[in-house]
Amino acid sequence: MTKKELTCIGCPMGCEIEVMLEDDGRIASVTGNTCRRGDVYARKEIEAPRRIVTSTIKVTGSLEGASCVSCKTETDIPKEKIFDVISELKGTSLPCPVKIGDIVLSNAAGTGVDVIATSNVR
Amino acid sequence: MTCYEVVVIGGGPAGLAAAISAYENGCRSILLIERDKKLGGILNQCIHNGFGLHTFKEELTGPEYADRYSRRFYETGADLMLQTTVLDISEDKVIRAINEKDGLVTVKAKAIVLSMGCRERSRGALNIPGTRPAGVYSAGTAQKLVNIDGKMPGKKVVILGSGDIGLIMARRMTLEGAKVLAVVELMPYSGGLKRNIVQCLEDFDIPLYLSHTVTKVEGENRVEAVTVSEVDENRKPIQGTEIRYECDTLLLSCGLIPENELTQGLGASMNKVTNGPVVDSDLETSIPGVFACGNVLHVHDLVDFVSEEASDAGRNAAMYAAAEPRYKVKTKIPVKFSKEIRYTVPSSVVLAGISEDIKLRFRVGNIYRYKKVTALAGDRVLAKKIRKVMTPGEMEEIVLPIGKLKDIKGALEITITVEDND
Known part of the structure; x- marks a missing residue:
């Protein structure tokens, strides 16, 4: 058995989580988390770490003079895909208006996850 | 001069929650003054996720969190002045502000909520x-x-x-x-x-x-x-x-510094540790009818707690304006604390007419592990909690239950201690 220590990023509490791993790498136990989110995070972090990515994307024709709109991946994506998603966003722009929840990039970097707007721009 | 029951100064997360809460507590004469061209304050540029887990039970970005509160604010129909800067507030609650459209504006308030936020060092x-x-x-x-x-x-x-x-x-x-x-x-x-x-x-x-x-x-x-x-x-x-x-x-x-020029101009007592005004458990400053909440009061880590605190301030402002005092003379029990703690907000507790638990927020001055935090009135334990780790970067809280508070009439002070937990 080996022990792995993690800091949960599920919320700002930052619980210190201990994961016990069997010799074959399977997870034996998850302790130290104070909610279910921590258990889910720890298992994902060991098996295949994922992150929500937030960024901005260029907009055109804004009445309020905005040059970009903030956006996020609708769910978390594999950690190693972060820079691929960012570079796809950099190569894209969209016309105004944009509303919260609008899809600004679908199937970002082949992750199957859409990127959606997180602010309103006229 | 236009008169309002409640005037809220600052339209960031604190001001929005305070104005909404004043409305929900029956106030129908509310003005919110914001110097930017958009509501939401600093949330608008905080495009990362992690906001709202306590308030909405989901993980939002800053602009999304701001949007939820802005929409709710607009639904109340309260008055709003954007791109308007407050210059000063007099002791009889006359607020002078300027903007490009109206020039100098003067409004009178029965109660004021200070929610101007903070700025960077x-x-x-x-x-x-x-x-x-x-x-x-x-x-x-x-x-x-x-x-x-x-x-x-x-x-x-x-x-x-x-x-x-x-x-x-x-x-x-x-x-x-x-x-x-x-x-x-x-x-x-x-x-x-x-x-x-x-x-x-x-x-x-x-x-x-x-x-x-x-x-x-x-x-x-x-x-x-x-x-x-x-x-x-x-x-x-x-x-x-x-x-x-x-x-x-x-x-x-x-580091962030609460932006309190207006508060100081008003002559409110200030807390040297937080750089915010001194408030009691109604979040009322030393000036009757002037309340404070959010980062202008003390710098928070989480917007969820700003919204919660501001909601209390807005309700108390609405009650003050409606002239429904819960007490004739406001008796404040001071909160003292041991050396591990840098400050508490509030710094005193008002017992008369309380209707819910009182939440004390505080920060420690160093990293402490395996400690017991206890709130006492004399030798009576009001609350205690065990903390595995406390750090200066993370705000702590201890809740004083209303049931226990009702039993301590006549207490001279409330003390918060931090001890080894063995």
């Missing part, structure tokens, strides 16, 4: 040696440039201070193609949330140097290099530990 306040080139930004300024204006402030970056905005910007600048060489923290611990160390620095292999500071800035027109040195236990630089980074940008994330 600047280079001038930090005494960093070296030249004065372009390329030195507060982390929040860089955040606005990148996230709102879509402009990158630099390519090779050193960040001084490990507050949350600095950590968030380390990641943001990296994602946008900059190279963040180091995050440098004067204290032996980070001032930011643990989750941000993990997902903003460790995820991108950005080194964090604790007990280090910037001892030199080089460059004539633009930053060309920054020298970083280790500091001793008295926070003095140690000769021979210098590391020189060639870079074009230095970001400062060295």
Whole structure:
């Protein structure tokens, strides 16, 4: 058995989580988390770490003079895909208006996850 | 002169929650004054996720959190003045403000909620040696440039201070193609949330140097290099530990200061530790009918707690304006605390007519592990909790249950202690 220590990023509490791993790498136990989110995070972090990515994307024709709109991946994506998603966003722009929840990039970097707007721009 | 029951100053998360809460508690004469052109305050540039887990039970970005509260605010039909700056407030609650459209505006309030937020500590306040080139930004300024204006402030970056905005910007600048060489923290611990160390620095292999500071800035027109040195236990630089980074940008994330010029102009008593006004458990300042909440009162880590606190302030302001005093004479029981604690908000407790538990928020001055936090009135225990770890970067709270508070009439003080838990 080996022990792995993690800091949960599920919320700002930052619980210190201990994961016990069997010799074959399977997870034996998850302790130290104070909610279910921590258990889910720890298992994902060991098996295949994922992150929500937030960024901005260029907009055109804004009445309020905005040059970009903030956006996020609708769910978390594999950690190693972060820079691929960012570079796809950099190569894209969209016309105004944009509303919260609008899809600004679908199937970002082949992750199957859409990127959606997180602010309103006229 | 226009009169309002409640005037809220500042339309960030605190002001929005206060105005909404005043409405929900029956007030139908509300004015919100905001100096920016949009409601939401600093949330608009905080495009990262992690907001709203307590309030909405989901993880939102800053602009989404702001939007939920803005929409709710507009639904109340309360009056709003945008792009309007408050100049001063008189003791009889006359507010003078200016904007481009109306010029000088004067309004009178029965109750006021102060929710002006805070600002960043600047280079001038930090005494960093070296030249004065372009390329030195507060982390929040860089955040606005990148996230709102879509402009990158630099390519090779050193960040001084490990507050949350600095950590968030380390990641943001990296994602946008900059190279963040180091995050440098004067204290032996980070001032930011643990989750941000993990997902903003460790995820991108950005080194964090604790007990280090910037001892030199080089460059004539633009930053060309920054020298970083280790500091001793008295926070003095140690000769021979210098590391020189060639870079074009230095970001400062060295603490936030509540923006209280209006509060001080009003003559309210101030708390030297928080740099905010002294408030009782109604969140009322030393000026009757003037309430404070959010980062103008004390700097918070989480917007959810700002909203919660502001909601209390808005309700109390509405009750004050409706002339429904719960008491004839307001008796305040002072809150004292042991040396591990830097401050508590509120700094006194009002028992008369209370209808719910009282939440005391506080910060400790160092890292403490396995401690028992106890709230006492004389030798009577009001509340206690065990904390595995407490750090200066994370606000703590202890709830004084209403059932226990009802039994301590006549208590002279409430004491919060921190002891080893064995």
